[in-house]
Amino acid sequence: MTSVDKSAPATAVALANPWALVPPLGNLDAYITAVNRLPLLTPEExxxxxxQLREDDNLEAAGRLVLSHLRLVVSVSRQYLGYGLPHGDLIQExxxxxxxxxxxxxxxxxxxLVSYALHWIKAEIHEYILKNWRLVKVATTKAQRKLFFNLRSMKQGFKVEDATDDITHRDALTAAQVDVVAHALSVKPEEVREMETRLSGGDVLLDPTPADGDGEHAFGPIAWLSDDRHEPTAMLESAERDRLATDGIAGALKSLDERSRRIVTERWLNVNDDGSGGMTLHELAAEYGVSAERIRQIEVAAMKKMKTALAEYA
Incomplete structure (x- = not known):
């Protein structure tokens, strides 16, 4: 590694070795100060x-292109500080x-490059914000993404306009304001209302953390969740399934001839939880002296007959 004269001007150091101006460790302010000292490239450079990067895969050339635009990332990242995420993470993304x-x-x-890079920088920051702003993702479609990143600022604009009318206390958008937002962002009015509802809420833990040091849990929303196990309709459906699985299957098997009944039993009923235990088509074919294909045909016909019997039983 070449040594750098500490007494040399910052611009000369940057031209000789731009990496020397970016501190490997330190606080965020030091990093921002350092990248703002990096010289910009001329169009020719x-x-x-x-x-050089495109034709020769020159990594040093790529490094100089990246370093000269780090200040752009810092500038763009400041636009997203209102989402409550660390500035350093926004810069990193x-x-x-x-x-x-x-x-x-x-x-x-x-x-x-500055015009081309702007899209990619914002895209990565947007993706990071959408993944980390809430536990539950609030925007997935293109329309939802546009609303997520523009609705709050547009609502603030409406509040400033309404300040002269002394109605700044109003938080929800009016029908007219919803139409304005929808037209400006080329989305549907119902999508505006839905995103407004999503942004107005917050994450709530269903299972609360202990309220004290004794391990006792605080009262949380999970206590209001219903228990469907004792819901009348669910209980009737469960009883019907149990009846079909016992009496219904037994009655359907009785409708088969002895050979078909044994094939179905060996293939479907004498099977362990791990899928083992039943006889194969070839094993049954050897026992009855027919081909495996013939056993399969008998099995298919028997299953159809059982389905008909089960439907009549139900």
């Missing part, structure tokens, strides 16, 4: 490094998006 953009950047398209 950007084109040269992009071609944005850096992942930046590296993806550098890898896919085509210098022949006639656009600057």
């Amino acid at each position: 950007e084109q040269r490094y992009a071609r 944005g850096n992942v998006g930046l590296m993806k953009a550098v890898k896919r950047f085509d210098p022949n398209q006639g656009v600057r």
Whole structure:
């Protein structure tokens, strides 16, 4: 590793070895200060490094492209601090998006890397926020994602407009405001209302944590969940299944001839929980002196006859 003269100007150091300006350890403020000191690339330098990466797989050129745009990630990540997630994590995810953009950047398209990378940086940050903002994912479709990242700011805009009318206490969107949001984001009004409901709620633990040091649990929403085991309809259905599994199967077997009944019993009823224990088609074929295909045909016919008998029994 080449040594760097600490007395040299920051710009000269960056040109010689840009990595020297990014501290390996330290707090977030030190990192942001360091990346803001990294020099920007001229269009000609950007084109040269992009071609070196694309044509020669030059990792040093990729590093210079990434380093010169780290300040862009810091700037974009600040726009998402309102979601309550660590700024360092937002920057880290944005850096992942930046590296993806550098890898896919085509210098022949006639656009600057900053314009191309902006999409990838935001995409990675968006994905991180959606996965970590709540325990339960609140946005999955394209329309829901647009609403998730725009609805709160648009509601704030409505509140500012309404401040002159002294109705800033209102939190829910009016029907007219819902239509405005839906038209602006090209989504349906019902999707706006649904996302507003999702954003207004929060995560609630069904099973609460102990309320004290004695291990006693606090009262939680799980106490309100119903027990379906004693619901009348479920109990009747369970009793009917049990009746068909015992008396019904026994009656259906009696409708078969002796050979068919034994084949069905050996193939389906004398089987252990792990799937072992029943006789194979070839074993039954050897016992009855016929082909395995003939045993299979008898089995299929017997099963159809049993289904008819079970339907009549039910």
